[in-house]
Amino acid sequence: MNPTRRMAPLLAPSLLAADFGNLQSETERLADSAADWLHFDVMDGRFVPNISFGIPVLQAVHRHAKQPIDVHLMIEEPQNYLAAFRDAGATNLTVHYEACTHLHRVVQQIKQLGCRAGVALNPHTPVWVLEDIAADLDLVLVMSVNPGFGGQTFIPNTLRKVAALKELLVDSGSQALIEIDGGVTLDNAGALVEAGADVLVAGSFVFNSADPVATLAEMRQQLTALTESGDQD
Ligand SMILES: O=C(CO)[C@H](O)[C@H](O)COP(=O)(O)O
Numbered sequence: 001m002n003p004t005r006r007m008a009p010l011l012a013p014s015l016l017a018a019d020f021g022n023l024q025s026e027t028e029r030l031a032d033s034a035a036d037w038l039h040f041d042v043m044d045g046r047f048v049p050n051i052s053f054g055i056p057v058l059q060a061v062h063r064h065a066k067q068p069i070d071v072h073l074m075i076e077e078p079q080n081y082l083a084a085f086r087d088a089g090a091t092n093l094t095v096h097y098e099a100c101t102h103l104h105r106v107v108q109q110i111k112q113l114g115c116r117a118g119v120a121l122n123p124h125t126p127v128w129v130l131e132d133i134a135a136d137l138d139l140v141l142v143m144s145v146n147p148g149f150g151g152q153t154f155i156p157n158t159l160r161k162v163a164a165l166k167e168l169l170v171d172s173g174s175q176a177l178i179e180i181d182g183g184v185t186l187d188n189a190g191a192l193v194e195a196g197a198d199v200l201v202a203g204s205f206v207f208n209s210a211d212p213v214a215t216l217a218e219m220r221q222q223l224t225a226l227t228e229s230g231d232q233d
Pocket residue numbers: 014016017039041072145146147148149150151152181182183184201202203204205
Protein backbone atom coordinates (compact mmCIF):
# COMPACT_ATOMS: atom_id res chain seq x y z
CA MET A 1 0.00 0.00 0.00
CA ASN A 2 1.19 3.50 -0.79
CA PRO A 3 1.98 5.01 2.64
CA THR A 4 0.86 8.47 1.46
CA ARG A 5 -2.51 7.27 0.16
CA ARG A 6 -5.61 9.21 1.14
CA MET A 7 -8.57 7.60 2.85
CA ALA A 8 -12.01 8.38 1.48
CA PRO A 9 -13.33 11.26 3.59
CA LEU A 10 -16.22 11.08 6.01
CA LEU A 11 -19.30 12.89 4.74
CA ALA A 12 -21.26 15.17 7.04
CA PRO A 13 -24.36 16.75 5.49
CA SER A 14 -25.23 20.01 7.24
CA LEU A 15 -28.81 20.13 8.53
CA LEU A 16 -28.62 23.93 8.24
CA ALA A 17 -29.70 23.43 4.63
CA ALA A 18 -32.43 20.87 5.40
CA ASP A 19 -36.16 21.60 5.45
CA PHE A 20 -36.71 22.77 9.05
CA GLY A 21 -40.43 22.09 8.73
CA ASN A 22 -39.68 18.42 8.22
CA LEU A 23 -36.59 17.77 10.32
CA GLN A 24 -37.76 14.31 11.36
CA SER A 25 -38.14 13.07 7.79
CA GLU A 26 -34.98 14.91 6.71
CA THR A 27 -33.04 13.13 9.46
CA GLU A 28 -34.68 9.76 8.81
CA ARG A 29 -34.02 9.80 5.08
CA LEU A 30 -30.30 10.20 5.79
CA ALA A 31 -30.30 7.11 8.02
CA ASP A 32 -29.26 4.66 5.31
CA SER A 33 -27.43 7.19 3.16
CA ALA A 34 -23.69 7.66 2.68
CA ALA A 35 -23.68 10.24 5.47
CA ASP A 36 -21.20 9.31 8.20
CA TRP A 37 -22.10 12.15 10.57
CA LEU A 38 -24.93 14.69 10.71
CA HIS A 39 -23.54 18.21 10.97
CA PHE A 40 -25.51 20.51 13.30
CA ASP A 41 -24.71 24.25 13.14
CA VAL A 42 -25.53 26.28 16.23
CA MET A 43 -25.50 30.09 15.77
CA ASP A 44 -26.16 32.62 18.51
CA GLY A 45 -26.51 35.96 16.73
CA ARG A 46 -23.46 37.20 18.63
CA PHE A 47 -20.43 35.21 17.52
CA VAL A 48 -21.98 35.11 14.06
CA PRO A 49 -24.61 37.48 12.62
CA ASN A 50 -27.31 34.82 12.40
CA ILE A 51 -29.38 32.58 14.69
CA SER A 52 -30.07 28.97 13.73
CA PHE A 53 -31.18 26.38 16.28
CA GLY A 54 -30.10 25.02 19.65
CA ILE A 55 -30.49 22.40 22.35
CA PRO A 56 -34.19 21.39 22.02
CA VAL A 57 -33.82 21.00 18.25
CA LEU A 58 -30.72 18.84 18.74
CA GLN A 59 -32.70 16.65 21.15
CA ALA A 60 -35.41 16.22 18.51
CA VAL A 61 -32.95 15.42 15.72
CA HIS A 62 -31.10 12.97 17.97
CA ARG A 63 -34.31 11.00 18.55
CA HIS A 64 -34.48 10.21 14.82
CA ALA A 65 -30.79 10.10 13.87
CA LYS A 66 -28.78 6.96 13.22
CA GLN A 67 -25.45 8.72 12.65
CA PRO A 68 -23.31 10.52 15.25
CA ILE A 69 -24.15 14.21 15.50
CA ASP A 70 -21.33 16.63 14.81
CA VAL A 71 -22.18 19.83 16.66
CA HIS A 72 -20.48 23.04 15.50
CA LEU A 73 -20.90 25.77 18.10
CA MET A 74 -20.70 29.18 16.44
CA ILE A 75 -21.44 30.81 19.78
CA GLU A 76 -19.78 32.96 22.40
CA GLU A 77 -18.98 31.43 25.81
CA PRO A 78 -19.45 27.85 24.54
CA GLN A 79 -18.11 26.51 27.86
CA ASN A 80 -21.49 27.36 29.43
CA TYR A 81 -23.43 25.02 27.13
CA LEU A 82 -21.21 21.99 26.55
CA ALA A 83 -22.92 19.62 28.98
CA ALA A 84 -26.36 20.59 27.68
CA PHE A 85 -25.35 19.83 24.09
CA ARG A 86 -23.77 16.54 25.13
CA ASP A 87 -26.96 15.57 27.00
CA ALA A 88 -29.03 16.53 23.94
CA GLY A 89 -27.12 14.08 21.74
CA ALA A 90 -23.84 15.58 20.54
CA THR A 91 -21.05 13.12 19.73
CA ASN A 92 -18.60 15.78 18.54
CA LEU A 93 -18.43 19.23 20.07
CA THR A 94 -16.52 21.84 18.10
CA VAL A 95 -15.90 25.31 19.51
CA HIS A 96 -14.33 28.28 17.76
CA TYR A 97 -10.76 29.25 18.51
CA GLU A 98 -11.89 32.88 18.19
CA ALA A 99 -14.58 32.41 20.88
CA CYS A 100 -12.40 30.84 23.58
CA THR A 101 -9.99 32.79 25.77
CA HIS A 102 -9.19 29.59 27.69
CA LEU A 103 -9.25 27.13 24.83
CA HIS A 104 -7.21 24.45 26.58
CA ARG A 105 -9.69 24.35 29.46
CA VAL A 106 -12.68 24.16 27.11
CA VAL A 107 -11.11 21.29 25.14
CA GLN A 108 -10.51 19.36 28.37
CA GLN A 109 -14.13 19.98 29.42
CA ILE A 110 -15.37 18.52 26.13
CA LYS A 111 -13.21 15.44 26.56
CA GLN A 112 -14.36 14.97 30.15
CA LEU A 113 -17.93 14.96 28.85
CA GLY A 114 -16.99 12.00 26.64
CA CYS A 115 -17.32 13.86 23.34
CA ARG A 116 -14.81 14.27 20.52
CA ALA A 117 -13.19 17.67 20.95
CA GLY A 118 -12.99 19.94 17.93
CA VAL A 119 -11.70 23.45 17.34
CA ALA A 120 -12.87 25.55 14.39
CA LEU A 121 -10.83 28.24 12.65
CA ASN A 122 -12.35 31.20 10.83
CA PRO A 123 -10.97 31.89 7.35
CA HIS A 124 -8.63 34.64 8.60
CA THR A 125 -7.17 32.60 11.48
CA PRO A 126 -3.82 30.95 10.69
CA VAL A 127 -3.37 27.29 11.53
CA TRP A 128 -0.24 27.89 13.63
CA VAL A 129 -2.40 29.16 16.54
CA LEU A 130 -3.17 25.48 17.22
CA GLU A 131 0.46 24.42 17.52
CA ASP A 132 0.37 24.02 21.32
CA ILE A 133 -3.00 22.30 21.50
CA ALA A 134 -3.02 20.15 18.36
CA ALA A 135 -2.07 16.96 20.21
CA ASP A 136 -5.14 17.32 22.46
CA LEU A 137 -7.64 17.63 19.62
CA ASP A 138 -9.81 15.03 17.91
CA LEU A 139 -10.93 17.39 15.19
CA VAL A 140 -9.95 20.67 13.54
CA LEU A 141 -12.72 22.32 11.55
CA VAL A 142 -11.47 24.69 8.85
CA MET A 143 -14.10 27.22 7.84
CA SER A 144 -14.00 27.60 4.07
CA VAL A 145 -16.57 30.42 4.20
CA ASN A 146 -17.18 33.07 6.85
CA PRO A 147 -19.39 31.37 9.43
CA GLY A 148 -23.02 32.34 9.81
CA PHE A 149 -24.75 31.39 6.58
CA GLY A 150 -25.12 28.41 4.30
CA GLY A 151 -24.87 28.66 0.54
CA GLN A 152 -21.73 30.79 0.34
CA THR A 153 -18.85 30.47 -2.10
CA PHE A 154 -15.85 28.37 -1.12
CA ILE A 155 -12.71 30.41 -0.29
CA PRO A 156 -9.86 28.95 -2.44
CA ASN A 157 -7.13 29.76 0.12
CA THR A 158 -8.62 26.90 2.18
CA LEU A 159 -6.64 24.41 0.09
CA ARG A 160 -3.32 25.95 1.10
CA LYS A 161 -4.53 26.14 4.69
CA VAL A 162 -5.52 22.47 4.81
CA ALA A 163 -2.10 21.41 3.55
CA ALA A 164 -0.41 23.59 6.20
CA LEU A 165 -2.68 22.19 8.89
CA LYS A 166 -1.93 18.63 7.82
CA GLU A 167 1.79 19.33 8.20
CA LEU A 168 1.25 20.89 11.63
CA LEU A 169 -0.78 17.90 12.83
CA VAL A 170 1.82 15.41 11.61
CA ASP A 171 4.63 17.41 13.24
CA SER A 172 2.67 17.56 16.52
CA GLY A 173 1.93 13.84 16.51
CA SER A 174 -1.77 14.76 16.52
CA GLN A 175 -4.39 12.29 15.29
CA ALA A 176 -6.97 15.07 14.81
CA LEU A 177 -9.21 14.83 11.77
CA ILE A 178 -9.36 17.79 9.40
CA GLU A 179 -12.93 18.85 8.65
CA ILE A 180 -13.90 21.38 5.98
CA ASP A 181 -17.08 23.41 6.27
CA GLY A 182 -18.57 25.80 3.74
CA GLY A 183 -19.15 25.81 0.01
CA VAL A 184 -18.10 22.18 -0.41
CA THR A 185 -19.21 20.63 -3.71
CA LEU A 186 -17.98 17.86 -5.96
CA ASP A 187 -15.97 20.55 -7.80
CA ASN A 188 -13.66 21.13 -4.83
CA ALA A 189 -14.03 17.94 -2.76
CA GLY A 190 -11.30 16.02 -4.60
CA ALA A 191 -8.74 18.80 -4.17
CA LEU A 192 -9.64 19.09 -0.49
CA VAL A 193 -9.03 15.38 0.04
CA GLU A 194 -5.74 15.62 -1.85
CA ALA A 195 -4.73 18.49 0.45
CA GLY A 196 -5.49 16.40 3.57
CA ALA A 197 -9.18 16.76 4.42
CA ASP A 198 -10.71 13.86 6.38
CA VAL A 199 -14.30 15.10 6.79
CA LEU A 200 -16.37 17.13 4.34
CA VAL A 201 -19.41 19.10 5.50
CA ALA A 202 -21.86 19.88 2.72
CA GLY A 203 -25.15 21.69 3.19
CA SER A 204 -26.53 23.37 0.07
CA PHE A 205 -24.84 20.97 -2.32
CA VAL A 206 -26.66 18.05 -0.71
CA PHE A 207 -30.02 19.48 0.35
CA ASN A 208 -30.59 21.77 -2.64
CA SER A 209 -30.10 18.86 -5.00
CA ALA A 210 -33.06 16.95 -6.42
CA ASP A 211 -32.17 13.87 -4.36
CA PRO A 212 -29.92 14.43 -1.31
CA VAL A 213 -29.44 10.70 -0.71
CA ALA A 214 -28.32 10.17 -4.33
CA THR A 215 -26.02 13.20 -4.11
CA LEU A 216 -24.34 11.76 -1.02
CA ALA A 217 -23.98 8.40 -2.79
CA GLU A 218 -22.36 10.16 -5.76
CA MET A 219 -19.96 12.01 -3.45
CA ARG A 220 -19.05 8.73 -1.75
CA GLN A 221 -18.54 6.94 -5.07
CA GLN A 222 -16.41 9.68 -6.67
CA LEU A 223 -14.26 10.27 -3.60
CA THR A 224 -13.72 6.56 -3.03
CA ALA A 225 -12.68 6.19 -6.68
CA LEU A 226 -10.27 9.11 -6.27
CA THR A 227 -8.64 7.69 -3.16
CA GLU A 228 -8.45 4.17 -4.64
CA SER A 229 -6.77 5.50 -7.79
CA GLY A 230 -4.20 7.19 -5.50
CA ASP A 231 -3.40 3.69 -4.22
CA GLN A 232 -1.90 2.72 -7.57
CA ASP A 233 0.74 5.52 -7.47
O1 LIG B 1 -21.21 26.36 9.13
C1 LIG B 1 -21.88 26.68 8.21
C2 LIG B 1 -22.16 28.11 7.97
O2 LIG B 1 -21.63 28.85 9.00
C3 LIG B 1 -22.48 25.62 7.30
O3 LIG B 1 -22.33 24.33 7.84
C4 LIG B 1 -21.79 25.59 6.02
O4 LIG B 1 -21.84 26.85 5.45
C5 LIG B 1 -22.33 24.48 5.12
O5 LIG B 1 -23.24 24.96 4.29
P1 LIG B 1 -23.00 25.07 2.73
O6 LIG B 1 -22.52 23.73 2.28
O7 LIG B 1 -24.34 25.46 2.23
O8 LIG B 1 -21.93 26.13 2.52
